[in-house]
Amino acid sequence: MSTPTIGVLALQGDVREHLVALAAADALARPVRRPEELAEVDALVMPGGESTTISKLAVLFGLMDPLRERVRAGMPVYGTCAGMIMLADKILDGRDDQETVGGIDMTVRRNAFGRQNESFETAIPFAGMTGEPVTGVFIRAPWVESVGAGVEVLAEVPAADGPDARIVAVRQGNLLATSFHPELTGDHRVHEYFVRMVEAAAR
Amino acid sequence: MSTTPTTADQPQIGTARVKRGMAEQLKGGVIMDVVNAEQAKIAEDAGAVAVMALERVPADIRKDGGVARMSDPNMIEEIIDAVSIPVMAKSRIGHFVEAQVLQSLGVDYIDESEVLTPADEINHSDKWAFTTPFVCGATNLGEALRRIAEGAAMIRSKGEAGTGNVVEAVRHLRQIKNEIAKLRGFDNNELYAAAKELRAPYELVREVAELGKLPVVLFSAGGVATPADAALMRQLGAEGVFVGSGIFKSGDPAKRAAAIVKATTFFDDPKIIADASRNLGEAMVGINCDTLPESERYANRGW
Numbered sequence: 388m389s390t391p392t393i394g395v396l397a398l399q400g401d402v403r404e405h406l407v408a409l410a411a412a413d414a415l416a417r418p419v420r421r422p423e424e425l426a427e428v429d430a431l432v433m434p435g436g437e438s439t440t441i442s443k444l445a446v447l448f449g450l451m452d453p454l455r456e457r458v459r460a461g462m463p464v465y466g467t468c469a470g471m472i473m474l475a476d477k478i479l480d481g482r483d484d485q486e487t488v489g490g491i492d493m494t495v496r497r498n499a500f501g502r503q504n505e506s507f508e509t510a511i512p513f514a515g516m517t518g519e520p521v522t523g524v525f526i527r528a529p530w531v532e533s534v535g536a537g538v539e540v541l542a543e544v545p546a547a548d549g550p551d552a553r554i555v556a557v558r559q560g561n562l563l564a565t566s567f568h569p570e571l572t573g574d575h576r577v578h579e580y581f582v583r584m585v586e587a588a589a590r
Numbered sequence: 591m592s593t594t595p596t597t598a599d600q601p602q603i604g605t606a607r608v609k610r611g612m613a614e615q616l617k618g619g620v621i622m623d624v625v626n627a628e629q630a631k632i633a634e635d636a637g638a639v640a641v642m643a644l645e646r647v648p649a650d651i652r653k654d655g656g657v658a659r660m661s662d663p664n665m666i667e668e669i670i671d672a673v674s675i676p677v678m679a680k681s682r683i684g685h686f687v688e689a690q691v692l693q694s695l696g697v698d699y700i701d702e703s704e705v706l707t708p709a710d711e712i713n714h715s716d717k718w719a720f721t722t723p724f725v726c727g728a729t730n731l732g733e734a735l736r737r738i739a740e741g742a743a744m745i746r747s748k749g750e751a752g753t754g755n756v757v758e759a760v761r762h763l764r765q766i767k768n769e770i771a772k773l774r775g776f777d778n779n780e781l782y783a784a785a786k787e788l789r790a791p792y793e794l795v796r797e798v799a800e801l802g803k804l805p806v807v808l809f810s811a812g813g814v815a816t817p818a819d820a821a822l823m824r825q826l827g828a829e830g831v832f833v834g835s836g837i838f839k840s841g842d843p844a845k846r847a848a849a850i851v852k853a854t855t856f857f858d859d860p861k862i863i864a865d866a867s868r869n870l871g872e873a874m875v876g877i878n879c880d881t882l883p884e885s886e887r888y889a890n891r892g893w
Contacts, residue, residue, distance in 0.1 A: 503697075506608045
């Protein structure tokens with residue numbers, strides 16, 4: 388197939404890093420801020436950023452409904468951090484009026500790993516990824532509190548305060564989400580994984 | 591400079607990547623000065639990506655005079671409790687104990703700021719010694735790189751805080767961008783002398799020459815009062831803006847704050863900026879910078 392065109396939601400956040408990572412993973416990458424720009428892409432990345440800001444701007448500029456329609460119609464989407472929150476059907480510790488696009492049957496707790504002083508990086512095994520573990524950079528990061536039956540868990544980190552593990556990467560159908568930021572590491576394997584998802588969806 | 595855990599399973603906090611990465615998440619956004627929980631909520635409602643907690647906005651620091659210091663921990667904690675977005679707070683230049691206190695309060699970023707009265711006229715704080723990341727002001731590339739060498743994880747062009755006049759913000763951002771562009775044109779032989787001229791470490795100078803940008807996020811600050819001001823700074827190359835007195839010294843802070851957020855995202859769309867600029871009520875009055883005596887120019891603080 389031809390090279391897929393993948394948009395990066397560019398309302399706020401680390402858009403540039405995702406554009407670079409997608410280009411390195413052999414996709415055509417372009418920023419998306421308007422409904423007509425969304426209509427032109429095959430798939431979308433929702434970047435890290437401040438989820439309350441991104442959500443508010445998406446509503447104000449008429450993107451929230453088109454985003455939901457595209458997700459319902461099967462458009463592949465990858466969300467990192469704030470983007471994971473945007474893909475969650477349910478969020479905890481959000482603002483009362485905070486809307487999400489939804490699509491993944493999961494409950495995500497915002498800022499679950501704590502404030503910036505608790506932000507961390509660590510090596511994590513990622514299901515289906517060959518080679519070295521992925522370096523997870525977690526910044527005021529959310530975690531997935533629970534998932535529905537149709538959701539595949541791709542990565543977990545040990546909980547700091549007990550025997551449990553925290554879910555930090557999931558996939559449901561054409562939707563992928565990570566609590567952490569592969570776009571900050573220079574390791575493009577997670578973006579390559581997503582580009583392969585986009586190619587498979589187009590077949 | 592960043593440390594990468596390749597084999598270690600232990601999570602690492604406070605790495606350069608985690609500190610700089612936090613600023614990457616703020617890009618395209620507006621960081622607003624607030625003096626209490628109520629203002630912090632207005633800022634969050636308007637779509638701010640973070641708030642800067644301080645006792646007096648720069649316009650009032652100018653008016654009141656005297657020594658300006660770190661804010662009361664109670665007031666900072668009230669703001670932390672009131673909002674879910676990141677909270678920043680200011681320490682005096684070189685006052686590493688104020689910075690230690692701010693870190694212990696759990697603020698998300700420390701601004702070692704010229705808006706407060708400097709505590710040390712020679713040294714800035716050693717910012718590598720902290721888990722909490724720092725943002726620092728700069729008027730030119732050399733100053734920015736000296737702060738990064740000391741551990742700053744984010745830079746803001748200084749402008750002239752509390753004036754409501756964007757002229758100094760433009761001057762400083764242009765200066766930094768022009769000096770970066772100049773470095774891009776240098777060959778390797780010239781970078782050593784450039785480092786000497788800039789009074790900055792050679793390794794950082796070489797990194798900037800290669801990247802064509804600072805190795806950390808660059809915001810603009812000091813004088814933004816309108817949506818068009820914010821969009822101007824973005825078009826000039828700032829990755830986001832700090833707005834201090836401009837919002838809560840204006841007629842309708844909630845409306846102006848939301849308008850500046852919109853104009854910062856759609857900084858290259860004059861129609862959206864025009865819509866955002868309608869019926870905002872009174873802007874802050876503002877000060878002409880050429881009538882400011884040298885001693886009252888905050889941008890001169892820091893070295």
